[in-house]
Amino acid sequence: xxxxxxxxxxxxxxxxxxxxxxxxxxxxxxxxxxxxxxxxxxxxxxxxxxxxxxxxxxxxxxxxxxxxxxxxxxxxxxxxxxxxxxxxxxxxxxxxxxxxxxxxxxxxxxxxxxxxxxxxxxxxxxxxxxxxxxxxxxxxxxxxxxxxxxxxxxxxxxxxxxxxxxxxxxxxxxxxxxxxxxxxxxxxxxxxxxxxxxxxxxxxxxxxxxxxxxxxxxxxxxxxxxxxxxxxxxxxxxxxxxxxxxxxxxxxxxxxxxxxxxxxxxxxxxxxxxxxxxxxxxxxxxxxxxxxxxxxxxxxxxxxxxxxxxxxxxxxxxxxxxxxxxxxxxxxxxxxxxxxxxxxxxxxxxxxxxxxxxxxxxxxxxxxxxxxxxxxxxxxxxxxxxxxxxxxxxxxxxxx
Amino acid sequence: xxxxxxxxxxxxxxxxxxxxxxxxxxxxxxxxxxxxxxxxxxxxxxxxxxxxxxxxxxxxxxxxxxxxxxxxxxxxxxxxxxxxxxxxxxxxxxxxxxxxxxxxxxxxxxxxxxxxxxxxxxxxxxxxxxxxxxxxxxxxxxxxxxxxxxxxxxxxxxxxxxxxxxxxxxxxxxxxxxxxxxxxxxxxxxxxxxxxxxxxx
Numbered sequence: 001x002x003x004x005x006x007x008x009x010x011x012x013x014x015x016x017x018x019x020x021x022x023x024x025x026x027x028x029x030x031x032x033x034x035x036x037x038x039x040x041x042x043x044x045x046x047x048x049x050x051x052x053x054x055x056x057x058x059x060x061x062x063x064x065x066x067x068x069x070x071x072x073x074x075x076x077x078x079x080x081x082x083x084x085x086x087x088x089x090x091x092x093x094x095x096x097x098x099x100x101x102x103x104x105x106x107x108x109x110x111x112x113x114x115x116x117x118x119x120x121x122x123x124x125x126x127x128x129x130x131x132x133x134x135x136x137x138x139x140x141x142x143x144x145x146x147x148x149x150x151x152x153x154x155x156x157x158x159x160x161x162x163x164x165x166x167x168x169x170x171x172x173x174x175x176x177x178x179x180x181x182x183x184x185x186x187x188x189x190x191x192x193x194x195x196x197x198x199x200x201x202x203x204x205x206x207x208x209x210x211x212x213x214x215x216x217x218x219x220x221x222x223x224x225x226x227x228x229x230x231x232x233x234x235x236x237x238x239x240x241x242x243x244x245x246x247x248x249x250x251x252x253x254x255x256x257x258x259x260x261x262x263x264x265x266x267x268x269x270x271x272x273x274x275x276x277x278x279x280x281x282x283x284x285x286x287x288x289x290x291x292x293x294x295x296x297x298x299x300x301x302x303x304x305x306x307x308x309x310x311x312x313x314x315x316x317x318x319x320x321x322x323x324x325x326x327x328x329x330x331x332x333x334x335x336x337x338x339x340x341x342x343x344x345x346x347x348x349x350x351x352x353x354x355x356x357x358x359x360x361x362x363x364x365x366x367x368x369x370x371x372x373x374x375x376x377x378x379x380x381x382x383x384x385x386x387x388x389x390x391x392x393x394x395x396x397x398x399x400x
Numbered sequence: 401x402x403x404x405x406x407x408x409x410x411x412x413x414x415x416x417x418x419x420x421x422x423x424x425x426x427x428x429x430x431x432x433x434x435x436x437x438x439x440x441x442x443x444x445x446x447x448x449x450x451x452x453x454x455x456x457x458x459x460x461x462x463x464x465x466x467x468x469x470x471x472x473x474x475x476x477x478x479x480x481x482x483x484x485x486x487x488x489x490x491x492x493x494x495x496x497x498x499x500x501x502x503x504x505x506x507x508x509x510x511x512x513x514x515x516x517x518x519x520x521x522x523x524x525x526x527x528x529x530x531x532x533x534x535x536x537x538x539x540x541x542x543x544x545x546x547x548x549x550x551x552x553x554x555x556x557x558x559x560x561x562x563x564x565x566x567x568x569x570x571x572x573x574x575x576x577x578x579x580x581x582x583x584x585x586x587x588x589x590x591x592x593x594x595x596x597x598x599x600x601x
Contacts, residue, residue, distance in 0.1 A: 125483035151478070176479035176587045178579055202586070240597035241486045241590040289449065289586050291456055 036106045038140060038189035045081045049094030050103050052077040058094040058102060067092075084109050086139075110139035113186035113193035120182060120197065122204045123234045125242060128170040130158060132184050132195070145185040150177040158182060175201055206294035207244060208232035210266075210283045215304035218269070222306050225250070225270040229283050229299065243288035247295070252277040253303070264288055273306040435491065436544045441596040444544070445589050447537045452585035454530050458523060459578050462571060472573050473508060475558040476580050477501035479587045486594040492550040494595060498588050499541045500553035505581055506534050507558045512577055515563050519570055 039045035049058045060067045060079045067079065081088050086109060093104045120130040130146065146158035146168035158168035173180070180199040185192055210229040218224040227248055236242050246266070249258040252274045261268050273279055280303060285296045436444075477500075509531050516524045545552065564570040 172482045172484050174480055174482055176481065176583045178583055202583070236483075238487075238597075241594040242483075243593070289452065289589055291453070 035103070036108060039081075039084055039107060039109050040190055041084055041086070041109045041111055041139070043084060045084050045088075045107065045109070047079040047081070047092055047094075047105050047107065049077040049079075052094070052096075052102060056096065058096060059099070061093045061095065062088075063090045064093075081107075108140060108189075110188070110190065111136060112190035113138060113142070113188055115193065116184055116186060116195040118182060118184055118195055118197040120199045120204060122199075122201050122206065123208055123232075124236060125175045125205070126172050126236065127234075128158075128173055128180070128182075128199065128201065129167065130170075130182050130184070130197075130199075131167045133166065134186070138186075138188055138190075140188040140190065142186055142188045145187065146182070147185075148180060148182045150174060150181075151179050155183065173201065177201075202290045203292055204294065205287055205290060207285045207287065207296045208234045209297045209299045210246065210285050211299070213281070213283050213299045213302050215279070215281045215302050217304065217307040219307055222275045222308055223271065223273050225273045225279060225281070225304050225306055226267070227270060227281055227283065228267040231266060232285060232296065235285075244285045245288040246283055246285050248281065248283050249298075250279050250281045252279055275306060276308050278303055278305045435548055435599065438596055438599065440540075440544055441592050441599070444537070444540055445592040445596070447533070447540060448585050448589040448592065451530065451533050451537060452582060452589060454526070454533060455578050455582040455585060458526055458530065459575070459582065461523060461526070462575065462578075472561040472576055473558075473580075475504065475556065475560075476508060476577070477504050477584065478580075479584060481587065486590055489591055489594050489598070491595055491598075492545075492548055494591055495541060495545050495548070495550045496553050498591065499538065499545060499550075500555050501584060502534060502538050502541065502588075503555040504558060505577075505584065506531065506538065507555070508560070508577055509534065509581075511558075511560045512574060515570055516574070518563070519567060521567075521570065521574075523574065 035050075037045070037047065047060070049060075052058055054076075057076050062068070077094070079092065079094075089107055089109050091104055091106050094102045096102055114134070114136040116132040117135055118130060118132045120128055122128050128148075132144070134142075143163070144160070144166060146160055147155040148158050148170055149155040158170050160168045168184075170182075178200075180201055182197045182199055183194055184197075185194040209232060211231065211233055213227065213229040215225050215227045218226055227250075229246070231237075231239060231244065235244065243264055245262060245264050246268070248261040248263070248268045248270070250260075250270055250273070251258045259270075259272070261270065270279075270281075280301050282301045283299045287293045509527065513524065513527045513531060516527055542552075544550075561573065564573055
């Protein structure tokens with residue numbers, strides 16, 4: 001025995017056996033369950049004690065305790081539960097007069113299947129993905145049968161990869177058929193219900209967002225930015241027959257208004273970037289042939305600043321100085337490696353604004369200086385007057 | 401005598417030689433067989449895209465863009481192809497099939513145009529414009545078929561529904577026809593692009 005205890009393998013065996021017995025004790029009730037009965041919540045449910053001679057009286061228990069619910073129509077071997085609620089779920093057992101267990105029934109309550117919320121995505125011409133959710137929770141074990149049909153043809157299965165994930169895929173569909181019907185049938189112990197959804201593939205087609213968006217300055221061009229991106233990963237790798245069109249949006253950081261460009265290739269040159277300013281750029285895609293298809297979501301926003309002449313870097317002040325008059329509330333305070341001074345002459349309105357700002361500052365300074373001078377002068381004059389008055393008073397008070 | 405025979409035979413030979421170009425030019429001319437160029441396929445693609453846009457505008461103009469839940473036209477071409485099929489298209493059969501399908505749509509649209517005019521429907525002028533564009537595309541397509549000697553598929557006479565008695569019946573017919581034609585144009589434009597990319601490869 002000491003050998004057994006000291007041996008680690010023995011300890012493990014003892015541990016497993018202990019756990020096993022503990023498990024049996026806790027689950028002893030459920031191990032006796034021989035039947036599962038399903039009932040509809042809110043309705044009346046009848047439990048029948050099997051194997052009982054007609055007329056024999058039985059005693060019902062719920063989860064080991066006497067049944068608390070009144071059952072006026074209970075006959076000798078049946079238990080009628082009225083207007084059922086969740087609290088009536090559990091393990092029921094019927095016993096004879098001597099207390100011997102006759103049968104156990106596990107009661108589960110829920111609702112029959114209802115209509116589902118079905119939505120389908122078409123990320124390219126090769127795939128339709130449909131997913132669904134219960135509109136009403138049924139509380140019961142449920143399975144789904146997913147199928148589709150075109151133009152009233154024979155239904156075909158919509159493939160479910162995982163049985164417990166409410167999603168199915170139609171691979172390589174006949175895309176140019178006008179009518180696609182997706183049928184998701186929900187089945188549970190209380191019945192079945194089919195939800196049929198019409199899918200217009202062309203209208204639903206929505207590419208994923210363009211991938212790997214980059215934006216760089218163009219050397220020597222202070223108003224240009226080069227934006228490039230990849231096709232969405234889910235789009236056909238050889239896109240000859242599946243052209244996309246793209247919308248590029250860009251704006252200086254802090255501005256609310258986006259400018260836009262459209263193109264059918266995976267790159268675009270912004271020609272009117274705001275000199276010296278950091279810009280936000282984003283891209284989205286749509287099938288080039290189907291105008292009524294969906295635009296993709298926007299790509300991630302990228303930032304870039306147009307080229308500025310590095311030789312003029314050290315001459316002037318920080319960018320905050322001239323950026324703040326345009327976008328005072330949200331402009332970034334981060335200083336960058338390039339000074340945008342050199343670009344001032346190229347942007348007339350910008351120069352005008354700066355000039356006006358400088359002029360206003362000078363004017364304020366001049367006015368302030370004049371005000372201070374006047375104030376000092378007045379004060380001196382006041383002092384002189386006070387001194388004169390004092391001397392006059394003194395003179396008056398002197399005995400003649 | 402021998403000299404005479406020799407001279408007459410050589411004369412005859414000379415005459416025959418002189419007639420040879422005339423004889424050859426009198427034979428029925430076969431067009432030179434060469435595949436369509438990129439520009440030809442681009443033109444077909446653009447014509448088809450233009451038709452697709454016209455169709456789209458006509459659908460949008462109508463009061464409702466409904467789901468087709470009726471089949472008034474039993475003989476409309478239906479495209480059972482999948483996206484994968486585009487990569488394996490062959491030039492000649494594709495041109496022939498598209499030509500036949502376009503001819504069929506042309507017949508159907510002419511029927512629609514006739515009933516639309518009868519009902520004084522507002523879409524009649526645009527339908528007329530669309531039919532002329534269909535005819536133009538058919539001509540371009542036929543030209544390319546001749547160049548590659550693609551066979552012409554005979555188009556069965558369409559089974560057309562009885563003339564609609566009510567305005568809504570005509571709207572439904574119009575919707576069905578336009579929506580199916582828009583799908584056809586989409587397929588055809590992609591088919592031309594696919595053929596072009598195959599030529600590049």
